[in-house]
Amino acid sequence: MLFYPETLHLFTQIRFDFIHFKQQYIRFLQVILLSASCYSPASAQIPRHTLQLSFLSENYTFHKLHSTQEIDSLFRIFEKDWIRHVKQQKYTSGLPEEVMARLDSYTYLFALVNSNYPPPDWAMYHCWSKYMVPAMMQDFAYFSKDIQSYKASLVWPGSISNTFEIAQYPVSKALFTDLNRIFSQLPAVLSSYAKVTDTEKQQSIARLQGNLKQYNEAYSLYQLIYANQLDSASRKLEEALKNARVPAYTLVQPAKTLAIQLFHKGRNQQAKSVLDLLVHHTSQDQFPTDSIQAIYSRMGLAYNNPTTKTLLVETDERIDLPGSYFNLTNKEPIHPDTLKNKLIVLDFWHTACKPCITEIPALNDFSEKLKNHKDVVFISINCDFFNTKRPEKFVSTYIKNQAIRFPVIYDTPQSSLNQKYKITGYPTKIIITSNGRLLKRKDGSDLSLEVIEEYLSVQ
Numbered sequence: 246m247l248f249y250p251e252t253l254h255l256f257t258q259i260r261f262d263f264i265h266f267k268q269q270y271i272r273f274l275q276v277i278l279l280s281a282s283c284y285s286p287a288s289a290q291i292p293r294h295t296l297q298l299s300f301l302s303e304n305y306t307f308h309k310l311h312s313t314q315e316i317d318s319l320f321r322i323f324e325k326d327w328i329r330h331v332k333q334q335k336y337t338s339g340l341p342e343e344v345m346a347r348l349d350s351y352t353y354l355f356a357l358v359n360s361n362y363p364p365p366d367w368a369m370y371h372c373w374s375k376y377m378v379p380a381m382m383q384d385f386a387y388f389s390k391d392i393q394s395y396k397a398s399l400v401w402p403g404s405i406s407n408t409f410e411i412a413q414y415p416v417s418k419a420l421f422t423d424l425n426r427i428f429s430q431l432p433a434v435l436s437s438y439a440k441v442t443d444t445e446k447q448q449s450i451a452r453l454q455g456n457l458k459q460y461n462e463a464y465s466l467y468q469l470i471y472a473n474q475l476d477s478a479s480r481k482l483e484e485a486l487k488n489a490r491v492p493a494y495t496l497v498q499p500a501k502t503l504a505i506q507l508f509h510k511g512r513n514q515q516a517k518s519v520l521d522l523l524v525h526h527t528s529q530d531q532f533p534t535d536s537i538q539a540i541y542s543r544m545g546l547a548y549n550n551p552t553t554k555t556l557l558v559e560t561d562e563r564i565d566l567p568g569s570y571f572n573l574t575n576k577e578p579i580h581p582d583t584l585k586n587k588l589i590v591l592d593f594w595h596t597a598c599k600p601c602i603t604e605i606p607a608l609n610d611f612s613e614k615l616k617n618h619k620d621v622v623f624i625s626i627n628c629d630f631f632n633t634k635r636p637e638k639f640v641s642t643y644i645k646n647q648a649i650r651f652p653v654i655y656d657t658p659q660s661s662l663n664q665k666y667k668i669t670g671y672p673t674k675i676i677i678t679s680n681g682r683l684l685k686r687k688d689g690s691d692l693s694l695e696v697i698e699e700y701l702s703v704q
Contacts, residue, residue: 292398293340294349300330301352307359313371316357320376323356324348339395344387350380350404362599373414378424381408385427385434392437397446400438405431406456411463413498418471428464431457462491466499470506478503479519486526492690494531497523501540508544517546524548528556528686530695556700557676557692562683564666564675566591566624570654573641579624579652589677590623590697593656593663595632596643598671605647607694612651614698620679621701625653628663628671676700 301323310316331346338345353376357364364372381404388396409428411421432454439450462485469478482500485491500523507516524537534550541548566589570579592608594601608625615621629635637655644653656662666675674692676684684700686692 291338292401293338293345294351294398294401294403296336297327297349297352298355300327301356301359307356310357310360310368313367316368316371317375319356319360320348320353323352338398339393340399344384344399347383348376348380349399350377350384350408353377353380354403354407362603370414373408374420377404377408378420381405382423382427385430388438389430389434392434392441394441397438397442400435400453401449402453402456405453409457410460410495411467411498415498415502416467421467421471425464425468428457428460459491459495463495463499466496466503470499470503475503475507475510475512475515479507479515482519483522486522489526489688491688492686493527493688494690497527497532504540504544513544513546516544517541520546521549524550526688528693528696529699530693531690556686556696557684558687559678560683560685563681564677564683565681566662566677568660570624570660572652573627573637573644573655574649574651574653579654584622586679587620587622588679588701590621591662591666591675591677592623592625593628593666593668593673593675594625594671595627595629596635596640597629597633601672602647604672604694605649609648609650611694611698618701623651625649625651626656626662627653628656628668630655630657631663632671 304326305323310319327348328346331342336345353372357368357372361368384399384404388399409424409431411424416424435450435454435457439447442450462481466478466481466485469475469481478499482496482503485496486493500519504516504519504523507513507519520537520541523532538548566581566584569581571577572579594604596602608623612623615623627640629640630637640653640655654660654662674694674697676692676697678684686696
């Protein structure tokens with residue numbers, strides 16, 4: 246397995262954050278676990294990663310991990326048990342046994358997050374650098390060599406997107422060189438697989454291609470940084486952030502690395518300019534205040550919190566919340582008249598979504614704070630019908646047991662709000678202005694509770 250200990254010097258200098266990773270993990274995990282329940286174990290149509298996630302979920306109880314040694318021990322157990330399982334099952338997916346017996350890059354991520362949610366920075370970095378990257382490199386060497394339809398199950402967003410999203414991690418020159426070599430080949434490989442697969446897989450590949458396009462700026466920045474073209478990297482960063490060409494979170498880690506490189510060369514003012522630019526164009530969930538203050542402090546730089554930020558922009562897309570709904574929390578109806586001329590915050594979730602459940606206390610607090618904002622309405626849309634098939638009665642009891650205090654609507658095929666608003670992952674939040682227009686982040690990334698509170702200045 247490849248491991249890059251030299252990257253640890255960056256780890257000691259900067260704190261990296263995994264807010265977006267959590268959002269992405271949510272989206273992939275919901276699809277995978279639900280699809281896994283639809284197949285029998287002997288089915289040849291099940292992708293390797295789905296079989297592995299089902300295998301781990303059914304056979305292990307996850308406990309909190311406290312060190313890299315504990316992570317290594319757990320992963321060794323999973324690796325050995327999965328190899329034994331593959332030999333016993335004799336899967337006929339078309340993949341060679343040695344490929345089938347390898348753990349998918351995403352499987353390591355799944356195991357870590359189920360053991361430690363949310364995963365500590367040190368644990369996430371260890372999992373990514375020591376396990377996810379080597380697993381992805383092995384798979385890429387196999388599926389890129391000879392394009393065959395039976396290999397297409399290895400080409401999926403969960404492993405590829407999460408492994409190549411270097412915006413989340415401190416990346417050494419050696420590791421970046423290896424990742425960039427594969428990243429530069431991926432577009433051609435993905436296009437080839439899109440030609441030999443069915444429509445559903447083509448759609449998955451299209452989503453993956455879209456994800457990878459968001460990472461282009463980060464890879465380009467690292468190329469300039471490690472070529473010692475720091476002025477060019479600074480200009481490119483400024484242009485990308487000001488024009489919101491990609492989600493700002495994808496540029497946070499490269500920007501930190503650029504600032505550190507400038508600082509080490511004695512160019513303190515340029516380093517500060519890079520950090521100031523980053524602070525101005527990011528929100529709390531992308532670049533938290535404690536992380537900001539820590540890096541300024543380590544460099545001996547003065548941190549001036551910007552007084553104004555353009556976090557969200559109003560789009561031309563008009564959207565409404567038609568009809569009357571029943572609030573499961575207080576057992577009272579929600580009439581359309583109560584929503585007129587109000588800014589509406591919607592949160593889509595379901596009871597099998599671990600991050601959704603983890604967020605309940607914060608949403609209770611958010612709802613409480615809104616009592617001082619009469620022009621804002623917060624409504625939670627439960628989507629269990631479309632995900633777990635759990636009935637309204639179950640959700641109503643769940644609300645009581647979880648001590649949920651905010652309004653909850655049970656979405657049904659008749660209301661179909663999750664489809665109306667094109668919800669593809671959970672939790673998802675949207676904001677509708679008082680004139681019925683959709684508010685989005687300027688950079689196109691997902692809304693989080695943190696950025697909504699920052700936007701509303703809820704105190």
